Amino acid sequence: MRKIVIVGAGAMGCLFAARLVEGGHDVTLVDVDESRLAVLGRDGITLSDDQGKRSVPVKAMVAPKVIGPIDLVLLFTKGMHSADAVRSVAHLANGKTFVLTLQNGLGNADIIAAVFDPNQILMGVTDVPADLTLPATVSSHGHGHIWIGNYVGEAAFCDSLRAVESAFNHSNLATEIVSDIRVPIWEKVAFNAALNPLATILQVSAGRLSVQPARSIISAILTEVVVTAKAHGVTLDQASIIDKVNFALANQKDHKPSMLQDRIAGRATEIEFINGAIARAAQEKGIAVPVTETLANLIRVMENRE
Template identity: 55%
Template sequence: MKIVVIGAGAMGCLFAARLGTAGHDVTVVDVDRVRLSAIAADGIVLADDQGERTVAVGARAAADVAAPVDLVVLFTKGMHSAAAIRSVAHLAGGSASVLTLQNGLGNVEAIADVFAQAAIVWGVTDFPADLQGLNRVASHGAGHIWLGPVVPDQAVRAEAIAALLVDAGLDARAVPDVQAMVWDKAAFNSALNALCTLGNVPVGRLDCPPARHIAGLVIAEIAATAQAAGVDFDLSRVMAKVDFALANHTHHKPSMLQDRLAGRPTEIESINGAVLAVAARHGVNTPTLQLITDLVRIGEPAPAR
């Protein structure tokens, strides 16, 4: 298959390398020309539990990728989704599918401005990935992907993409209610990522009564928001994921905290901010979520003048 991965960050490089290893024609697209040059010249170095190997993939600016393609995978951060998908508008049409496993809410809507909704498959993943240098990605330990079609009668499309990912060594499955899983992750990230960023601490440091109390309030408010929006949200399921993370991901620094430490804008608007927008539309009161979101916003880099 001819596959285009938009975003040469950790997740984009991981998926591009795995799909390339499976024999697909993979091209990575990014706005970072230095990174693209490194990938074009030297491939992606993938270090995982099977060892280390170099995978040759294409690396081009969006305008230089020619149609037709079979699959577009969007792996930018949420604040870049709209611009990134517009950059490949010339690939829309035909039988091309688009997959998003990005954090937060609003990514599907951005894609649907360019590609038909029937072409879009969305979901979540918990695969670990750390970008090291320009073209090396490390991924150790187990990960999973859950995905489904945006348009219900496109289940076959989602199942085909899941099979493609499984063939590339990625544990993927198509599920009937992927919307609930997207909201689960949005709630999890809204609470833990923001608290880690505000405290400048890894996940394990949130295993204390004050952090657990705040996280519980945030997730309860998001549960009310999701339910008002018609989402089948299971509060106990998300809290179990929080318990697991606090016990097992003790040294992990969420990407939001990594962005803050590097002086980059965070995904606060596409995660917490997007949930707040849904809450406002449905008249749901979310004081704790609003507070921690505003506190993260205070530390965002000043806009360029």
């Protein structure tokens, strides 16, 4: 995986771009914000992590200017921008280019499959920390992990998965292949569905959710997600997810979930790819998820959606 295109120059996109460049890969950052691209192309990415602070040069351009062949396209846009992002790099879909989504929520790989061969799609999830403080400055302190797998089939194109795993691990991005990637994806969706909209509706940081009324709502959502996932053939360990929630509430008290940050900034949230997606998945199986759906509807009201 020597030639890599990263679509989405936010915090995660910039972090992965910088780490992969330092790992010896040819990386191009793609975004729709041409002013940010100009800054990134001119100044590079200022990366601050546990190894110190340094500047990492990176190529940055709008999607139509990217010329193949490309080994890997890495998608890091918000879910509501996935369709436009994938279409913007459709000219790279030559049957050899693999696409990896590490985006939040459910359904992003399905959107990619409308443009790229499903056999070329990889998907995963990450808890690597990243914060964008300036247009070209990203910080990442502490440890995080990346889990990846196939969009279709457990054993298909393992060579490509291993190539991505190797490229990431050699670039200070701790990565592991899992046989059923749906499990960690659903686990993160459950975590986000329980905390993000609740913090957004209440306009509070994570620590304020560590009270019994909030915990009752959180528990109800986790139960609804576990039941829904099971109906779709994915078995989740609810106790493990609760442990992660408890850790977040105790150790990330001042953290504002990305959904709350989006709402404060006046941006659209990813509610349709988190609680909304869970509600639709439950409906497919005739399962009632009233708490999950209520939070989704409250966020829709806040966003003035129809």
